[in-house]
Amino acid sequence: MKIAICSDHGGFELKMRLIPFIEALGHEVSDLGCYSEASVDYPDMAFPAAEAVARGEYERGIAICGTGIGVSICCNKVRGIRCALCGDVLSAELTRRHNDSNMLAMGGRIIGAETAKAIVKTWLGTDFEGGRHENRIAKITAYEAEK
Numbered sequence: 001m002k003i004a005i006c007s008d009h010g011g012f013e014l015k016m017r018l019i020p021f022i023e024a025l026g027h028e029v030s031d032l033g034c035y036s037e038a039s040v041d042y043p044d045m046a047f048p049a050a051e052a053v054a055r056g057e058y059e060r061g062i063a064i065c066g067t068g069i070g071v072s073i074c075c076n077k078v079r080g081i082r083c084a085l086c087g088d089v090l091s092a093e094l095t096r097r098h099n100d101s102n103m104l105a106m107g108g109r110i111i112g113a114e115t116a117k118a119i120v121k122t123w124l125g126t127d128f129e130g131g132r133h134e135n136r137i138a139k140i141t142a143y144e145a146e147k
């Protein structure tokens with residue numbers, strides 16, 4: 001899959017550890033910034049990354065800030081994005097199976113690199129279940145279309 005990844009300074013170190021891990025899983029990763037630990041504003045990375053995923057340039061996106069909260073708020077404001085903030089593997093599995101999330105948010109100051117790798121591997125490797133969940137996603141999409 002083509003994956004967009006972005007972070008602010010609070011997520012930079014974790015992002016740099018995840019990029020080779022995701023590539024080793026066989027995915028193509030584009031780093032949409034930031035590119036150092038210098039302080040930046042997370043919306044400046046999260047909005048462009050989410051918009052690129054929404055346009056279909058990437059199948060999935062991963063956004064990391066200190067807590068994961070700021071980037072998840074931004075990503076979920078972009079039409080067509082369903083961004084799940086995950087700190088555990090079960091949530092990563094269920095958000096793919098039930099929410100068909102197309103972006104994953106994580107907190108670089110909240111979880112360790114090994115937990116993050118397990119979350120990412122599960123999130124990238126789990127399919128949407130469809131069925132009863134289709135209708136729920138359709139309601140989210142319909143709500144977005146009205147706005």
Ligand code: RB5
Pocket residue numbers: 008009010011042065066067068069070071
């Ligand atoms: C940056 O200090 C921090 O506020 C940011 O990384 C994130 O945690 C915001 O939600």
